[in-house]
Amino acid sequence: MDINQVPPGLLQALFETLGVDRSTAEDAAQNVADWRTQQAPGEVGSNIPPEYRMDGRQWAPGGQDFERLDELLLVRGITPAIYQASLPYLTVALEQGPWLQYASRTVLTALDKAKHDSGLTVDAADVRGPVVLSITATASGANGARFIRHVLMRYDGELSGPTWKYRILSWD
Numbered sequence: 001m002d003i004n005q006v007p008p009g010l011l012q013a014l015f016e017t018l019g020v021d022r023s024t025a026e027d028a029a030q031n032v033a034d035w036r037t038q039q040a041p042g043e044v045g046s047n048i049p050p051e052y053r054m055d056g057r058q059w060a061p062g063g064q065d066f067e068r069l070d071e072l073l074l075v076r077g078i079t080p081a082i083y084q085a086s087l088p089y090l091t092v093a094l095e096q097g098p099w100l101q102y103a104s105r106t107v108l109t110a111l112d113k114a115k116h117d118s119g120l121t122v123d124a125a126d127v128r129g130p131v132v133l134s135i136t137a138t139a140s141g142a143n144g145a146r147f148i149r150h151v152l153m154r155y156d157g158e159l160s161g162p163t164w165k166y167r168i169l170s171w172d
Helices: 008-017 022-036 050-054 070-073 079-089 105-118
Strands: 132-140 146-160 162-171
Touching: 008 022, 008 079, 008 146, 070 079, 105 162
Parallel strands: none
Antiparallel strands: 132 146, 146 162
16 A cells, blocks of 8 residues: 555554554554645744654654655654554555555455445556566676665556656665
8 A cells, every 4th residue: 555645544444454453543544644744844843743742753744745664653653563564565656556456465454444444435456457577686796796686666557758657666
């Protein structure tokens, strides 16, 4: 699920499916949604909501999309345990979805829970699904030295000028 697109009800259902109590899951999910939509703060230390100040935080919701998943740790209510448990099910690169035909049992359970609890509706599965490539390149040098680069990328399969539209999902 794309953390920049997932509705709070679905994110709450995911957290609950992962074992987080309902109240904590609801607060954390709403705080993620608030983080994405609130006005960007001014100078450091200004416009910090009281609940963030009470936690001793010197930052406020950014009012823009997450660029990396680890930014979730800045959000009030997202503990390291919630972050680690939800990490396999979240991305910042999907832009649509979740892709039902590829979704894990955990995501499907969360979807069913969100449908029941908050009336969430989900579009029918896109028959194409995402086109995701995993590419590993290895270079060998003198004295047995090796350099390995791995990239996971998604492209939409439609030409955009002379190149494919693509997005790097991870680069190691």
